[in-house]
Amino acid sequence: MTLARRQAEFAAGLRFEDLPENVVSSVKERVLDTLGVALAASPLETSDAVRTVAAGWGSGTASAIGMPGRVSPHAAALVNGTLAHSLDFDDTHLPSILHPSACIVPASLAAGQAFGSAGRDVVTAAAAAYEICVRLGMGAYDDERRNNVFFEKGLHATSICGTIAAAVAAGKLAGLGADGLEAAIGIAASMGAGLLEANRMGGTVKRVHCGWAAHAGLSAASLAHAGITGPPTVLEGRFGFFNAFCDGRVDLDAVVDGLGSRWETPAIHFKPYPANHFTHAGIDAALALRESGVAVGDIERIELGVAPPTLRTIAEPAELKARPPSGYAAQFSGPFTVATALAGGGGLGVYLDDFTDERVRDEKLLALAARVECVADEESEELYPRALPGVVRVTLQSGETREHRVTENRGGPGRPLSTDELALKFSLDAGRVLPEAAVEGLRDASLALDVLTTLDELTSFWEDT
Structure with a gap:
């Protein structure tokens, strides 16, 4: 069984009832955190630039922060993903050194709105995406060099792995089974990209990386739904993902090790400070x-x-x-x-x-x-x-x-942010653009995502504000 097939079967078979309580709580907190960061980034010039592009893609069914009405899910994913990563305030997983939420949350919400998904289905799809995403990054961790191979080569692992994760989330919400999700993974592996030179020498393109990953993931899922397929050995093959991006320096076991039994999502670090x-x-x-x-x-x-x-x-x-x-x-x-x-x-x-x-x-x-x-x-x-x-x-x-x-960063599992600290961060972020009542409503809706019958109960707090 190929790696992509194992990932696809895990995601296709995952039910909300299978999720440990701490995974459900963690996903909801990450939705809260991601929306807060994205709202805080809304006034940026780069946010306006991406919204200008997205506006040209026409109307649709999904909500993009700072845009009136509804836009296409692909446009919403691009906008919200860009905003979520623009302030370098989004979460981090170790040792993969990925920022998964900025890709996964925007893709999950856009797809959830497109398919009329209930909140618990969005939580389940996002949980599957998180686990697949961070394990792709863990596979490229070089223990001998104590570094991620993506980063050694100047590649942005978040946007590359995040594209596949976004495709999994969107594909699961679209109702794709294991065959369809395997195809979505195979397609998305050809779409992920991102260079890190902007970290060193400047430029704002890195802000767009996660938005493009979320957008590309939705596109991959749509193509799979329409019948496009990908190579079954897309991850481990001779000309596949890890050989192309990492020169074959990969721990293939880490990509699927513990998938469905050992959950990485609760260990992802929240950022208390808006910096790398x-x-x-x-x-x-x-x-x-x-x-x-x-x-x-x-x-x-x-x-x-x-x-x-x-x-x-x-x-x-x-x-x-x-x-x-x-x-x-x-x-x-x-x-x-x-x-x-x-x-x-x-x-x-x-x-x-x-x-x-x-x-x-x-x-x-x-x-x-x-x-x-x-x-x-x-x-x-x-x-x-x-x-x-x-x-x-x-x-x-x-x-x-x-x-x-x-030795332990604040915000990680060894020094976690308290519920009050997470709430403070969200309130400070969202309060930069939303009135107090909307901040409180969005906070409560995010933390109750698993019981919402429709995502409109969530997005209504930022639409047209």
């Missing part, structure tokens, strides 16, 4: 040092130690990371995020208002960021990427050195 997840240990550590009494005016120099594979994302090129050209670029800067945390941020410690274009022109903050030296940290390397650890050391003008090490 590689920066979070530094933020955690800097906040702890600040809370311990370290004052910005007393600091002579700062050292941020992280796992070596993360340096190219948050530390290189050094000149650009010390003086990010935009608020978006600052979200991928180790020096800027550490400086922000030391100076004092908002929200859950550091928040969206800390990453505006105006904020990155604050010369006092940039002077502090210039004192941050990013280095490889041996202890962090040992834990990466099953964790995203780091250490911050500050040398004070008195000559004293203070240090704080983080």
